Amino acid sequence: MSSASASATRSDRSDPGAGDPAGPASTGTDEDRTARARIRDAALHLFGERGVKATTVRAIARDAGVSPALVVHHFGSKQGLRDAVDEYVLAEIRAGKYAAMTEGMAPTDTAYEDLARDKASEMAYLVRALTDDSEVGRQLYQRLFDDAVDYLAAGMEAGVLHPSDDPEAHAAVLLNAGLAQMLLQPHTQRALGADDHVDMLMRIAPVMLDLYTDGLFTDDRFRVAWRTEADHAARTTDPDPPQTPAPHSPRVE
Amino acid sequence: MSSASASATRSDRSDPGAGDPAGPASTGTDEDRTARARIRDAALHLFGERGVKATTVRAIARDAGVSPALVVHHFGSKQGLRDAVDEYVLAEIRAGKYAAMTEGMAPTDTAYEDLARDKASEMAYLVRALTDDSEVGRQLYQRLFDDAVDYLAAGMEAGVLHPSDDPEAHAAVLLNAGLAQMLLQPHTQRALGADDHVDMLMRIAPVMLDLYTDGLFTDDRFRVAWRTEADHAARTTDPDPPQTPAPHSPRVE
DNA sequence: TAGGATGCTGAACATGAGTTCAGCATCTGC
């Protein structure tokens, strides 16, 4: 067991303490936080900025002010570090810290702006996670989706939102529309010539409120056209459709 | 490009023929297409599937049925190949082949479905480009944005769309909402339990049409609240306060 | 104060991946 003696110290139980001894991401005034925490934070930041694959262990070590070897000492491997970052972020997701992301659905307060400002690194990481197909992305979306379904149900119950034939699809569409403003933020900002993220939000918010208040179309010709076409397609595709497209019930007008 | 001794044969004029001798992406029945075209197509496919960084030249060569050296022979370098793929895609963008992506804004026909089916590889590449910050992504978004602005203007002119105070922001919001259904497609499909992409679109489309026809809110209370708050913030920001905590407006309860 | 655990490092190691290179076949024009 001579060869395994030194490495056993690392790989087998890399955590010096219990659960998460590093504490929250940006706690601790400056650089007196534990090296483990600094490494995790640096990784979160760089992973979010450039992606996991494009981030080197050496770059993380440099940003954290430690040697590359220490990264491996604490987390076993780059993958182990990634897992630790994921677990950290997932814990925050489970704690509901990113609930404001659904605010993009209908910007009624500044919660989203606050989130974008205070958790920029985490947000970048999450945005990336949503377009990878990582476990973090899956869990984040599922959580936001569940929240959105609840919000919509409550709103419909209270009568402030139009009822829906398909509340889940409704939740998904609205959630996606909200998240899109985040995913496509750089493009949108450029296209609108906005100075910064907040400036862009100030352009976007009233438009979304108008859209959700008045709709877009001045009458229902597009909906009628679509239904006609869908019915026609359903009728001509095959005589006995295995999945009836569910005739759309009349909506609240 | 600097040490132009032996590499001049490759780098400087890597194209054996003129402009784009490889022809369109999937033309040519099976494997009798030129190797250059097969390499480009394989690269497009893999770049879209895994990302540029995660795709190796060796994998591209394997998929194209050639040696890694031939990739470099034709395109000078991996970056050169990437540039060629970008240029190919950009040409298609300029030719308006992806205009149906704006269809997501308001699904009035099957153009988007057709696109998703026939150009799956290209679409994956473009989706990835939109979330990187690549030149292709920028140009694609700009093009789609310009198209969206035109569509909206025409619709408003014709009276089928509500007029807007800020048509560009309106175009951006609608474009983003449409693109979101593409960017978040895997998540949405999972959350809705849809069988496939088309199944998901059949759930999404009527909801979007309902949303754009009727709106979401049953009255304008949220818009009024937001305006009130915005006015208040505007009035109180300038005198001195650096950051107003902003009282949260009434939410959907 | 001795001894071991802990935190940490510099230097080396191994591998994966982009790239280079010398040469072989095939085709075309003379």
Place this chain on the structure above:
DNA sequence: GCAGATGCTGAACTCATGTTCAGCATCCTA
């Protein structure tokens, strides 16, 4: 038929990057 251009390959080279390792300092404990 010959010569050069063209298309293409296997093998080797180089470098970046993840990882290992032996050892040093510090701190806690008996």
